[in-house]
Amino acid sequence: MAARLPETAAALELRHAVRDWLSRYAPTGVVAVALSGGADSLALTAAAVTEAAVVDALIVDHGLQDGSAAVAAAAAAAARALGCRSARVLTVTVTGAGGLEAAARRARYTALDEARAGLPVLLGHTLDDQAETVLLGLARGSGPRSVQGMAPFAAPWGRPLLGVRRETTRLLCADLGLRPYDDPHNSSPEFTRVRLRTEVLPLLEEVLGGGVAAALARTAEQLRADGVVLDELAGKLLRTAGDGATLKIEMLATAPMAVRRRAVRAWLLGGGAKALTDKHLRAVDALITDWHGQGGVAVGGGAAGTRLVAAREHGRLTLMQDNDLR
Incomplete structure (x- = not known):
């Protein structure tokens, strides 16, 4: 049985975000959730089991740190306690070109895709993650497509929390008495995204007077809407030419x-x-x-x-x- 969420502001915001996503992209209400044990994915799982009909939790153990198996097992236990129908730990080997971040991401998405059993997979990316993604796209300079950020749904990956701040997911975990896992990689300055999170975005917020993360996320949303129209026109051109x-x-x-x-x-x-x-x-x-x-x-x-x-x-x-x- 799903754990009952408290009537807090954080719980209501997360529930509304997940409910809206389900109504748009998964009306059957049967989904999987990628659970790392961190605050974002824990809060997403808690909201999902309240709003969705069935939730299966998928936990990827990258094996990159001592004790990773214990972290994955704790995340699976939390998923079951929250009310997930099932909780599976997927052990992967991280290898390949492109650096540790890219290799880990490839291994993670491959494992999730193979284990999802045809279900959409909800990911805990927040508005803050979206802002970081837009800044990375700006640095690539590859045009509007690279600044569109992450889509709410790009089958099979769903992102219900793109309008929710990271601090809100932590608040919900506190409301529920959950202790999220803080991955040391998320605070390591050797990773570009971490420096964006801890140095660049705070500086932009200070210099520009706040609201930068939300503005970047809005820009991504507007560009995605424009991109849909341009893609339709491009398709017509291809068929004609x-x-x-x-x-x-x-x-x-x-x-x-x-x-x-x-x-x-x-x-x-x-x-x-x-x-x-x-x-x-x-x-x-x-x-x-x-x-x-x-x-x-x-x-x-x-x-x-x-x-x-x-x-x-x-x-x-x-x-x-x-x-x-x-």
Whole structure:
């Protein structure tokens, strides 16, 4: 049976956030929750078991610290006490390129995806996490898409708390008498996101007079709304200008830049391009609007031992393996 939440301001805010998310994206009310044992995911789990019909807790043990198994077991026990139908600990091995943060994230999401049994997975990302994500996107400088932040739902990942401050999740844990786990990695200055959280955002709040995190989150929401419209227009352009394998240069060149670049990006990704950057897109766009005989643009992807290359050929934009180029 689900634990009854107290009638506190924090409990009501969390419940309303989860209730609204469920009504929009999971009306059946059957969900999984990614539970780390931290305040955000504990508070999310508490609210979810109150508002959802069924909640399964998934706890990932990254094995990166001594005692991680005990932390995961404690999180599973808390999930059961709060009223989750089940609580599973998923043990992963963190390896691969891109640094510890990226490797841990890949391992975590892979394990959650494999264990979710077709259910949407709720994640405890808050408004503060959204603000940090927007700042990271600004630093990449890859255009509006990189500043859109995290979506409330990008199947199968759900984020009901994007309008809730981190301090509110801690308040709910205190209201419930829960002792959240504080991951040492969340306060380690070697991680860029931690420095954003502990140094950059507080400085911005001080210099700009407060409200910065909420303003960044609102900006992300507005850009996502704009992005939906631009993506629809880009889809129409692709259907008009393309035959699947190639795109008509003339039709692309006369389209607005924002729509054209989105269309080209979607076409490249659909053709197997990997890890596209703003530099890639600008170079491919130059094949359309500033062509003076330059060769193709390598965009990543392709079969083993080859590169995938976008090129201009007979008035069309083509995508082929580099060993097919003449």
